[in-house]
Amino acid sequence: MDNNTMMILIILAVLVIAFFALRGRGHAGEKPAPAEAPAAPVPAMPAPAAPRAPQPIQVEAGIPPEVVAVIAAAVCAMGGGKYQLRAVRLADRSAWASAGALDVTRPF
DSSP states (O other), X not given: OOHHHHHHHHHHHHHHHHHHHHHTSOOTTOOOOOOOOOOOXXXXXXXXXXXXXXXXXXXXXXXXXXXXXXXXXXXXXXXXXXXXXXXXXXXXXXXXXXXXXXXXXXXX
């Protein structure tokens, strides 16, 4: 790098540091904000409801338990534990829908 490029980089670095250093300070002529009165006390939060007992998952015949476990884990992970899997069943597809799904998911 030549001297001009180095000088420009140093000036830019100093400007960036000065910007962040002065960013948090108020203006010289500003009066400090008056102290606010304390806010009213926040009412206590009600106790969370007891979690419901998990219901058994309804699984259609022919679906392996490993697939059900993976689907349940995906639902739990995506919902943050908020959702529960209720049933797993095979999709009813027409011949055209099945052909479209096979065409889209076929390897290259």
